[in-house]
Amino acid sequence: MARFLVPLLIFLVLVGFLWKGLSRDPREVPSPLVGKPAPAFQLPRLDAPDKTFSPADMRGQVWLLNVWASWCVSCREEHPVLVNLAQSRDVPIIGLNYKDQRPDALAWLDRFGNPYRVSVSDADGRVGIDYGVYGVPETYVIDRAGIIRMKHIGPVTPEVLDAKILPLVAELSK
Amino acid sequence: MKRLFLALLLALVFAPLHAKEAVPVAEDPVLEARLNRLAKELRCLVCQNESLADSQADLAADLRREIREMMRQGKSDGEITRYLTARYGDFVLYRPPVKPTTWLLWFGPFLLAGAAIAGFIYFLARRRRSLPDAPLSPEEEARVQALLGKSPQEPRS
Numbered sequence: 320m321a322r323f324l325v326p327l328l329i330f331l332v333l334v335g336f337l338w339k340g341l342s343r344d345p346r347e348v349p350s351p352l353v354g355k356p357a358p359a360f361q362l363p364r365l366d367a368p369d370k371t372f373s374p375a376d377m378r379g380q381v382w383l384l385n386v387w388a389s390w391c392v393s394c395r396e397e398h399p400v401l402v403n404l405a406q407s408r409d410v411p412i413i414g415l416n417y418k419d420q421r422p423d424a425l426a427w428l429d430r431f432g433n434p435y436r437v438s439v440s441d442a443d444g445r446v447g448i449d450y451g452v453y454g455v456p457e458t459y460v461i462d463r464a465g466i467i468r469m470k471h472i473g474p475v476t477p478e479v480l481d482a483k484i485l486p487l488v489a490e491l492s493k
Numbered sequence: 494m495k496r497l498f499l500a501l502l503l504a505l506v507f508a509p510l511h512a513k514e515a516v517p518v519a520e521d522p523v524l525e526a527r528l529n530r531l532a533k534e535l536r537c538l539v540c541q542n543e544s545l546a547d548s549q550a551d552l553a554a555d556l557r558r559e560i561r562e563m564m565r566q567g568k569s570d571g572e573i574t575r576y577l578t579a580r581y582g583d584f585v586l587y588r589p590p591v592k593p594t595t596w597l598l599w600f601g602p603f604l605l606a607g608a609a610i611a612g613f614i615y616f617l618a619r620r621r622r623s624l625p626d627a628p629l630s631p632e633e634e635a636r637v638q639a640l641l642g643k644s645p646q647e648p649r650s
Contacts, residue, residue: 345541351582418551444555451580453538453552 350451350470357384357461358449362439365416365424372413372439374465381491382411383484384459385435385475386447388419389427391455397474398431404480405434410488414438417447417455460484462491524564531570532557535577536585544587 352358361373374384385401387394405412414435416424421440428438441447450459451470460469469487471479532546539550545557556577563573577585589595629637 348538348582348584351579444552445559448552448555448559448580451582453581 346454347472348453350467352451352459352467353470355467357459357465357467358446360439360441360446360449362415362441362446365414365421365428365438365440368421368440372437374461377411377413377461378465379463380411381463381488382413382461383488384413384415384450384461386415386417386450386452386455386457387438388417388455389423390419391417393474394456395431397456397476398434400475400477400480401434402432408485410485410492411436415446415450415452416440417452418442418444458484460487460491524561527564527570528557528561531560531573534587535574536587538581538585545585 357374359374361371364370364372387398401412404410412435414437416438418441424438424440428435439446444452450457454472456474458471458475459467460471462468468491469483471484475484529546533544535545535556537543537545537548537550537553537556539552540548543550543553545553545560559576560573563576568576574586583589583595589598591599
């Protein structure tokens, strides 16, 4: 009996590992920035390039930083979710317009709606690098003290929003 | 008409020439060689099976630009990899550092090999114990002696 049981057990363990490996998304790389202060920056606003915005302006508030671009296809997918969120909930969304052309970005917002309290232009992608951006769209949840609490890579879906982002925002806003 | 055709033809011939902007050739070959060496050890996050040196992704080009700049500022390779791991995690390193969370990764194969050798030794020991000790009868003994050539009457070929 044992001579069949042992190979069977080894086989099952192997299947378990492979199964887990298959169900994981290799594009999701855990960010070392979670739990660390959001990197500081000072960037021109998309709507008014003569004015700047810095994460320090958001001290005392729980907010979302959403990295987007007009050239990014998945951003279009998540955009209605963000627009909806901006209308229904009082959680400020700041947009980081990543490696984009200003006219394109403005036209994009005109066309699809603007869920952002402020969008800033990161034309050369330097701030994106500081935030460890590697696949637009990405969304960060930042707490009152300016600490990154969560990073979501890829489009924000209603499921992710309801299951992960909003509960975290609610908890942080207490 | 002929002229227009010729112009179009020429335009077509030369079109690919400016299809892609020329990649700026480095002014400093020593620095570029160092960049290449370091970037080969770093993984591009966009196309995960390519190194930062080989990747054509936008982000890889940006990161190479950052690394180039840091090298110009006299930063060491260690400082540069620390800069990258602080942002992207150990995932960017093709050689993950040895630390408690990666012990299993580094030493797991040795652990598995050790377990396999131990299992094999255990199997051999058990097999030896389970084989019955069968002594030879006197006739068999004589035959063995004969076959081994101890007997003078056995002809040799």
